[in-house]
Amino acid sequence: MIDYNSETEPCWVPLMKLIETHLFDIIHTGNAAGRCIRLYGAGNYWHAFEESAYQLSLLFGTHDIILFKHKIYPFLVVMASISDDELQAYGKNHIFKRKSPGYRELVGVEISTKQYKEWHKKKEIQFFLSPSSHK
DSSP, rough: OOOOTTTTOOOOOHHHHHHHHHHHHHHHHHHOTTTEEEEEETTEEEEETTTTHHHHHHHHOOOOHHHHHHHTTTEEEEEEEEEEEHHHHHHSOOOSSSEEEEEEEOOOOOOOHHHHHHHOOOOOOHHOOOOOGGG
């Protein structure tokens, strides 16, 4: 996993660095993902965005899923996260399609654009109905 010294920076800093430096490329690449689940490591977590987030939620159940807005992308971005421990446990019984420092690809299930859009819309509605999203 990507190492960081918890005494020098909070655990959320690696994720913020990932989003600030690579979000546009991640979103652009994610649109062509197909059955591929693209995971990006930051701190002790792995994060999937958009279609990959949907695939990850199908594979691991409803995990940490958040929506956020970003200045470079005009739409809400959906992100799902799993811990490094969960991914390592999964990797004991499954082969990664691609594995490099800070990046993993898993083979997901075949999904339709309609399924993904319905899931995304549901997450958007939950986001706007949540009182914490208005803070």
